[in-house]
Amino acid sequence: MTRRTKGILAAAGLAVVVGGGTAIAATGGEDQAKPITGSALERARSVALRHVGGGRVTATEVGDEEGAYEIEVTRDDGSSVDVHLDAGFAVIDTSPDTPADHPDPHGN
Numbered sequence: 001m002t003r004r005t006k007g008i009l010a011a012a013g014l015a016v017v018v019g020g021g022t023a024i025a026a027t028g029g030e031d032q033a034k035p036i037t038g039s040a041l042e043r044a045r046s047v048a049l050r051h052v053g054g055g056r057v058t059a060t061e062v063g064d065e066e067g068a069y070e071i072e073v074t075r076d077d078g079s080s081v082d083v084h085l086d087a088g089f090a091v092i093d094t095s096p097d098t099p100a101d102h103p104d105p106h107g108n
Contacts, residue, residue, distance in 0.1 A: 035059075
């Protein structure tokens with residue numbers, strides 16, 4: 001095998017490794033939230049809004065690390081809160097949704 005052929009094969013192997021890692025990062029990982037859907041969304045939404053006294057649901061997540069469901073509610077005053085529910089839709093806890101939870105992609 002010539003030196004040039006070895007170089008081409010090495011570059012192709014590197015491209016496969018790098019490309020494969022990129023594909024894995026794009027299709028999964030713990031930072032990709034799966035939204036709540038269907039009847040579970042309606043029930044979780046209702047419980048969360050009642051618990052915090054109103055507002056609007058701005059994000060949801062199934063299988064959050066703090067519970068079975070996480071509902072982000074933006075209150076009328078502009079503040080946000082995360083409501084964590086167990087699998088039976090009971091409130092586990094409520095925590096302020098801070099910028100550290102959702103960093104600004106523009107660095108602001």
